[in-house]
Amino acid sequence: MKEAIDRLLEELSGLSCKTQKEVEEARVRFLGKKGEITRLFDEFRSFDKDMKREFGSKINALKNAAVAKIEELRSQAGSDDEAGASTQDLSMPGDQFELGSRHPVSIVRQQIVDIFRKVGYEVAEGPEIEDDYHVFEALNFPPNHPARDMQDTFFVSAGHLNPLLLRTHTSSVQVRTMEKMGLPIRVICPGRVFRNEAISARAHCIFHQVEGLYIDKGVTFADLKQAILMFAREMFGPETSIRMRPSYFPFTEPSSEVDVSCNICHGKGCNICKGTGWLEILGCGMVDPNVLKASGIDPNVYSGFAFGMGVERIAMLKWQVNDLRHYFENDIRFLREFSTAVEV
Numbered sequence: 001m002k003e004a005i006d007r008l009l010e011e012l013s014g015l016s017c018k019t020q021k022e023v024e025e026a027r028v029r030f031l032g033k034k035g036e037i038t039r040l041f042d043e044f045r046s047f048d049k050d051m052k053r054e055f056g057s058k059i060n061a062l063k064n065a066a067v068a069k070i071e072e073l074r075s076q077a078g079s080d081d082e083a084g085a086s087t088q089d090l091s092m093p094g095d096q097f098e099l100g101s102r103h104p105v106s107i108v109r110q111q112i113v114d115i116f117r118k119v120g121y122e123v124a125e126g127p128e129i130e131d132d133y134h135v136f137e138a139l140n141f142p143p144n145h146p147a148r149d150m151q152d153t154f155f156v157s158a159g160h161l162n163p164l165l166l167r168t169h170t171s172s173v174q175v176r177t178m179e180k181m182g183l184p185i186r187v188i189c190p191g192r193v194f195r196n197e198a199i200s201a202r203a204h205c206i207f208h209q210v211e212g213l214y215i216d217k218g219v220t221f222a223d224l225k226q227a228i229l230m231f232a233r234e235m236f237g238p239e240t241s242i243r244m245r246p247s248y249f250p251f252t253e254p255s256s257e258v259d260v261s262c263n264i265c266h267g268k269g270c271n272i273c274k275g276t277g278w279l280e281i282l283g284c285g286m287v288d289p290n291v292l293k294a295s296g297i298d299p300n301v302y303s304g305f306a307f308g309m310g311v312e313r314i315a316m317l318k319w320q321v322n323d324l325r326h327y328f329e330n331d332i333r334f335l336r337e338f339s340t341a342v343e344v
């Protein structure tokens, strides 16, 4: 009996199992109904008193040691699923996940910004929720001026002197820049703008603008024309020409709308340019002296020009997309077409 107990204790202490299945086999071998320890207990029952006294604690210690060891092995062994791990090739390449690409509006906005950055414009940003002062008042829109109707405004809070609203253009950022930046100023203001317009192929209530402002001593309309021509050629190709038509904005005088020669038919007339050979791309003008004054800049010393364009419109013209709504629907089949578009 003593030898059997010692042998089993030794075996137990050297026991190791890799899987739960092996642990279970060990349990059956030691502690199962026909296991070795169970057999020793059967033998023990036939012992006389003295023998029982001699071996009782030893055989109980053996059983306890076996139970503890099996518990220990059970918690250490891997699951049986992992047992099959050796059949899996861990060096196989993982599942590929598809990379997204930049949204076409982001690509074009970045291109516009980079064109102006190359010639020294800095990027300025401002809040989307603005006050009446920065969107209208400081830009020479007097209260009740009919020009406010040109931009259907979403009001956030109404009824007091300077209501909060969603900016209808990023010209508000130009006002904030004039207020705090030293002169001369040369900034470009990209951002999201909001207008209460019915959604159609040509209009959306949310869109993106890039506006620019240049103020220094002796800035003339000729500088404005050259800046716009430079932009048009960088964006639409070196053959592009521009046409400036007189227009009206409260914050610029004189004001102009700018067309570029149609990059599809090269002036012959097609359905993109509606047979005119020209495509409208932006509004611009010389900053009105009242706007300079409102921001504490002396119009007798300084002059400047401003311009503003819709990013979606430029993107539509660049890629001949005929419905603005495509840019907002995030249809993956549409977006995928731009995944190879070159980013400047």
Ligand code: PHE
Residues within 6 Å of the ligand: 168, 169, 170, 171, 211, 249, 252, 283, 284, 285, 306, 307, 308, 309
């Ligand atoms: N802020 C004008 C608009 O949103 C665009 C513009 C900017 C026109 C600067 C002239 C000068 O329509």
